[in-house]
Amino acid sequence: MVTSHTCELVDKDAINSLISNLPGDDAIVRVSNIFHALQSGPRLKIMYLLLEKEMCVCELEFALKMSQSAISHNLRTLRQLDLVRTKKKGRFVVYSVADEHVKMLLDLSRKHAMGCEL
Numbered sequence: 001m002v003t004s005h006t007c008e009l010v011d012k013d014a015i016n017s018l019i020s021n022l023p024g025d026d027a028i029v030r031v032s033n034i035f036h037a038l039q040s041g042p043r044l045k046i047m048y049l050l051l052e053k054e055m056c057v058c059e060l061e062f063a064l065k066m067s068q069s070a071i072s073h074n075l076r077t078l079r080q081l082d083l084v085r086t087k088k089k090g091r092f093v094v095y096s097v098a099d100e101h102v103k104m105l106l107d108l109s110r111k112h113a114m115g116c117e118l
Contacts, residue, residue, distance in 0.1 A: 034081050038109075042066060043074045047097065047106055050084060054096040 023031070038044055045064055049055060055063070060071045075095060078084040085098045097103050 030081075034083065037077050037081055037083070040074065042070070043078060046071070046074055046078065046095075047083065047102075048110070050095055050097045051103060051106055054087075054089075054094045056089070056092045056094050058092075060095075 022028075038047070042064065046060060049060065049063055057068055057071050057075070060066070060075075061068050064071065075084060079086065082098050083102050084095045086093050086095055088094075097106070
């Protein structure tokens with residue numbers, strides 16, 4: 001049985017206003033998927049490398065000492081979430097961080113993890 005308690009700190013109007021400003025369910029799922037994808041060490045390393053330079057799969061393979069198929073699999077996941085973009089450079093496909101929002105997310109996460117003040 002759930003008992004209803006009254007707490008004088010509850011400002012129902014303020015809380016209802018906060019609730020009305022929450023992202024929709026689709027956005028919550030998308031953000032959750034992004035964080036889930038970025039909990040992978042290899043994917044984060046790929047993202048941090050791409051922050052510094054556009055790279056092709058062969059460059060990432062060399063930098064991370066991973067197989068081409070492992071790199072491609074991780075890049076596919078990052079592309080599906082629109083975290084990386086591609087463009088043709090001659091006969092190669094090069095990858096880059098999708099946009100400034102993704103760059104900011106990665107930079108802020110790194111600063112937070114390293115204990116830097118913002």
